[in-house]
Amino acid sequence: xxxxxxxxxxxxxxxxxxxxxxxxxxxxxxxxxxxxxxxxxxxxxxxxxxxxxxxxxxxxxxxxxxxxxxxxxxxxxxxxxxxxxxxxxxxxxxxxxxxxxxxxxxxxxxxxxxxxxxxxxxxxxxxxxxxxxxxxxxxxxxxxxxxxxxxxxxxxxxxxxxxxx
Amino acid sequence: xxxxxxxxxxxxxxxxxxxxxxxxxxxxxxxxxxxxxxxxxxxxxxxxxxxxxxxxxxxxxx
Numbered sequence: 281x282x283x284x285x286x287x288x289x290x291x292x293x294x295x296x297x298x299x300x301x302x303x304x305x306x307x308x309x310x311x312x313x314x315x316x317x318x319x320x321x322x323x324x325x326x327x328x329x330x331x332x333x334x335x336x337x338x339x340x341x342x343x344x345x346x347x348x349x350x351x352x353x354x355x356x357x358x359x360x361x362x363x364x365x366x367x368x369x370x371x372x373x374x375x376x377x378x379x380x381x382x383x384x385x386x387x388x389x390x391x392x393x394x395x396x397x398x399x400x401x402x403x404x405x406x407x408x409x410x411x412x413x414x415x416x417x418x419x420x421x422x423x424x425x426x427x428x429x430x431x432x433x434x435x436x437x438x439x440x441x442x443x444x445x
Numbered sequence: 446x447x448x449x450x451x452x453x454x455x456x457x458x459x460x461x462x463x464x465x466x467x468x469x470x471x472x473x474x475x476x477x478x479x480x481x482x483x484x485x486x487x488x489x490x491x492x493x494x495x496x497x498x499x500x501x502x503x504x505x506x507x
Contacts (some may be wrong), residue, residue, distance in 0.1 A: 295480045302487045307495050377503040390492050393487035394478075396451050400490060400497040409501050416506055 284329045287316070293318070296390075296402045300364070303389045313367055313379040320363035327357045331422055347432060351394040352425035355387040359415055363381045384415040401437045403432070 304310045324374070331353045336342045345353075352380060364382040376399055378385065379422075388411060400408070415421065457463055 292482075295483070298484055299487055302484070302491050306491045320472060344477060346477065376499075377507050380507045381503065385498060389487065389491070393483045393491055396482070396486050398486055398490040398493070400494040403497070404468055405500060412498075412501070412503075413506055426456075 281321055284333070285360045288323065289325050289329065292328070292399075295357075296324065296363075298319050299393060301384050303341055304391075307378065309376045309378045310382060310385075313376065314364050314382045315367055316364050317337060320361055320365075321426050324354070324357040324361050324363055327361070328353050331356075348426045348429035349422070351391040352379055352431045353417065353422045355391050355415070356420070356422045356425055358387045358390065381412065381416065384412055391429060391432070395429060395436060397436045402436065420444060 300316045319390070330347065332345050335345065335349070362383045364386055365380075366379055376430070388400075392398075397403075403411075411428075420428075
């Protein structure tokens with residue numbers, strides 16, 4: 281199995297950190313009540329590459345993981361390992377729902393950027409809600425999430441096509 | 446007769462056009478993952494993302 285270099289892992293960690301900065305920039309509650317832990321990001325990246333490299337090893341001919349897998353497997357480890365943490369100064373009475381769902385919301389934001397979904401509003405309200413609920417409470421694997429990402433990608437493409445016509 | 450049928454199946458498997466769904470998908474997904482493109486999308490889409498989340502009733506989740 282391929283050994284990933286420290287440079288590859290560092291670049292991917294930096295990318296996730298950049299995504300968090302954009303994610304928190306437009307939401308005051310997230311910016312004020314949470315922070316992202318760099319050591320947990322590193323853990324997310326290592327676990328992600330382990331999953332992808334195992335897949336590539338199993339499927340001999342797989343040279344590059346498609347966008348659906350990149351999105352799905354990263355989201356999976358963001359949810360499982362929770363790199364976004366609450367700041368300890370927060371008064372427990374004032375914890376907002378966004379703070380409690382920070383990792384699930386970040387995972388959704390992250391997959392939207394990987395799949396090129398610029399307008400999340402294009403997805404109907406029930407679908408948005410169910411995506412968040414799934415990430416929070418349902419059991420999923422990297423593979424099942426990849427299928428979901430494929431469907432989201434197709435929905436987005438279909439919306440863009442109908443907009444262009 | 447049995448050998449004939451076996452030879453028939455061997456001929457199908459040796460056809461270069463006989464690809465698995467996986468092999469066909471791999472041919473179509475050779476584009477390298479582009480972090481700059483993803484960052485650009487995140488920057489353009491972040492406001493809409495939060496507007497979309499603001500519409501949801503989260504009391505059923507937390």
